[in-house]
Amino acid sequence: MSEKPPVQPGTVPAPDSFSIKVSKDGPYIVHGKPPLGTKFIVRNAAGHSWSYEPGQTFEVSEPMALCRCGRTGNAPFCDGSHKAADVELTETASFAPLLENSVAIQGPTLTLTDNEAYCAYGRFCDAGARIWNQVSEGGEESDRLTARMAQHCPAGRLLVFDNATGVPVETEVAPDIGLIEDPAIHASGPIMVSGGIRVESADGRSYEVRTRQALCRCGQSSNKPFCDGTHASMKFQDGLEPRRR
Template sequence: MEEKKITILKDGPYEVTGGVPLNEMRIVPNERGESAAWMKTREYPLQESYHLCRCGHSKNKPFCDGTHAKIHFDGTETAENIPYDESCEIYEGDGMTLMDKRELCAFARFCDPNGQVWGLIEDRKNADLAVEGACNCPAGRLTVVIDGEKAEAELPQEISLIDDHPKGKRGPIWVRGGIPVIGSDGTRYEVRNRVTLCRCGQSRNKPFCDASHMTDPESDED
């Protein structure tokens, strides 16, 4: 079977091959309006290959309809392809370490409940809450390390389209389970368990999401 992978086409869509499952995941808030859980709301029919819109203007979202060519979309990749472990900030806590690469933030806000992950690592008794908050971060910005081991949930190899219902926004493309992402020049980005790819076309950290969809009216749910 062909390798599951995502190939970025120059100034065009994401080409997904290898039979990668595609679904939609909604952010579910708690009673305080904080991001609390994920809920799967839709599963698309399994296809061996498909193309996901990257410019944000397709009339057939989430799939590409060729609009990128009509609007002369500039999909230039600007993200530095530096390994996560070599480029993140390190916060030391009580028997825990928090790794944080802030430029990957997709503003899903799972780091906020219970006093924020940065505060939770200050007390070892909060380890479970800290791990939960970090692991729910779809972009992989945050990683909790306990006793030298990264606490990372085992995720299936699939793509989830984020529905940020509390904010009324279509969020980024959540790539889960270590699916390779290949740049338009053939360069492979670091394979990680969690990454989010821009689908509004506005990110300044392409191909990754930088939360620009939060201020882009085209990313509204309607």
């Protein structure tokens, strides 16, 4: 790494030993041995995405290669299936900071920014009231819910700023890799990368370092290497764990 990578406001970057390299037409090469396991999206009593429940964990190695074509027979690891698979893995995402292409909605005490291109269809943005409406409510309880929704979005498309300070409402998160399972829609989802792990493109450029990122592992996103929610419509199955709930 030559230049310092761009860092999203509110993000505490992981130590340099952690990184994810997108290999050309191949897997993600993960360095730093972050914990790796399945993460189930759990709904609340009203049926809205509310929290994550950990599932199966995997032994990690240095480095390790995670599948991004969706065809491996050894999930979540690469088994070389991409070489024969008819899947286009070229990166298409912008290197611009997410805020550059975000819309902002200002409420009485908080401001929400949203970059829709990074939607991973986790649906934490709708906990009964949708976050775009909730931010306009104001009040302690409402603001807490607004921040909670943004901080649970697996892809980090949503950021919430405190109007008084101009600082994002964020907490530091330890480096971690979660393989999203979404029983409500009967689909497996992206690789949720938490804790400011730097993601580097095949040509050596760093994407913006963010607290939450969702990397495509179904191979079908139009915003590679990031998830764009396509796994939901194709009902991607990683074959890792039987469905829960």
